Amino acid sequence: MKRGFLNSSKVKKQRLYAQNESKPASTEYFKDIEGLPKLAYGRVEDTSLPSDYDASWKPESMSSDASKTHYGEEVVGTTTIPPRFLDGPPDPDGHSEWLFWGPTKVKVVGLPGYPRPIPKPTHPNMCVVRSTPDKGLGVFATRDIKVGELIFSERPLLVVPTGIRAMSPIPKHYSQEKKLQIAMFQQEKSVEPAVDRMDEAQKKAFMALANSHKEDGSGPLYGIIRTNGIGLGNLGDGPKPPAGQYYPPQFMYTAICELGSRINHSCMPNVKFSFKLSSFSLQSSASKDIKAGEELFYSYCPVLQTAADRRKDLAPYGFECKCPACLHATPATDKLRAEFLDRIRRVVQAWSEKCKSPVHDITMLDPLLELQKDVTREGLDSQGQYPFLTEVIATAYMSLGMVGQAQRYQEVKHRWDSMAKDED
Numbered sequence: 001m002k003r004g005f006l007n008s009s010k011v012k013k014q015r016l017y018a019q020n021e022s023k024p025a026s027t028e029y030f031k032d033i034e035g036l037p038k039l040a041y042g043r044v045e046d047t048s049l050p051s052d053y054d055a056s057w058k059p060e061s062m063s064s065d066a067s068k069t070h071y072g073e074e075v076v077g078t079t080t081i082p083p084r085f086l087d088g089p090p091d092p093d094g095h096s097e098w099l100f101w102g103p104t105k106v107k108v109v110g111l112p113g114y115p116r117p118i119p120k121p122t123h124p125n126m127c128v129v130r131s132t133p134d135k136g137l138g139v140f141a142t143r144d145i146k147v148g149e150l151i152f153s154e155r156p157l158l159v160v161p162t163g164i165r166a167m168s169p170i171p172k173h174y175s176q177e178k179k180l181q182i183a184m185f186q187q188e189k190s191v192e193p194a195v196d197r198m199d200e201a202q203k204k205a206f207m208a209l210a211n212s213h214k215e216d217g218s219g220p221l222y223g224i225i226r227t228n229g230i231g232l233g234n235l236g237d238g239p240k241p242p243a244g245q246y247y248p249p250q251f252m253y254t255a256i257c258e259l260g261s262r263i264n265h266s267c268m269p270n271v272k273f274s275f276k277l278s279s280f281s282l283q284s285s286a287s288k289d290i291k292a293g294e295e296l297f298y299s300y301c302p303v304l305q306t307a308a309d310r311r312k313d314l315a316p317y318g319f320e321c322k323c324p325a326c327l328h329a330t331p332a333t334d335k336l337r338a339e340f341l342d343r344i345r346r347v348v349q350a351w352s353e354k355c356k357s358p359v360h361d362i363t364m365l366d367p368l369l370e371l372q373k374d375v376t377r378e379g380l381d382s383q384g385q386y387p388f389l390t391e392v393i394a395t396a397y398m399s400l401g402m403v404g405q406a407q408r409y410q411e412v413k414h415r416w417d418s419m420a421k422d423e424d
């Protein structure tokens, strides 16, 4: 789960649905925006709509019936999830507004036990929002947190489709830039009813979030979504991906959260997000040990790329990353990131070969510990492949009879495993 999908060129280049599938009427609109220029950011000179375009356009009634689960492909609706009833108390875990494509609603509300309560951390208030010296607000740990521990769960304020979608046909005679402008305008108008449905506290929290897209024609709501959206890999439109895989970015939904969206970026993250469909909630867990007082970070871009590529990905957020990995980036650290997955894979393979030999000596640990040191220094011990390395180190220590050391490394693997088990 990461930010940045809204700015990904992939979102625009790929067709939303394969051509041989039965196409909902609305995919005609998606087709209209194929091949459009990449979403702009920064200062865009002309963000006006074409003078002959009807700027009073509004989406058709989008309010959905809370008790209805199945909708047709022609519907784009807004729903409060879980439903909120005028004569009843609000859900103790809060509510989200969800802008959904018709057939997708049942993927959540049709789940057994829906709406389940959101998972609770072992301690309340494990983090707090406060000012940072240079990044506005940030989220900080209030106690020591172990890798794998749930820090907080929350129902998002808003969940919307990730990719830009035109909600009604765009006349073909406009330039590509103007078509994109119209699509963004329609996007903004489609989100308005969802934000209108929020209660005052939610609306205030939403509008208080950062917006790094104030001058590129995004619109005030869509700008906040582009800046703060967290991609939900397991909630998407169209056919369900195979087990263990995410929806392609252009099919995914994105969540804007009161707390999760406040977590700042670092290329050395310490937080991992996951989304539970049955409770419609975002979980933030520690992807490495965190000390009380430390700031929580997650990465708004893929971390396994060079510092220059990360800088490019982060530009739409309007800041330059000053994390230690960026400040001290070298060709060697770029190489380590690029080769990280391969090196872990190689170590695991080599070790399974070595296990066949009855003779073990302590020097066999050297390359493993050296890789572990490099990876940790670069902050890649937050990545999901890291526990495979710690498991190999644990096995190596065990084969040398160094049980205490083995257990220390094995625990990291166990903690990651139990975190994965908790995910939908």
Ligand SMILES: [Zn+2]
Pocket: 266, 267, 268, 310, 321, 322, 323, 324, 325, 326, 327
């Ligand atoms: Zn960085």
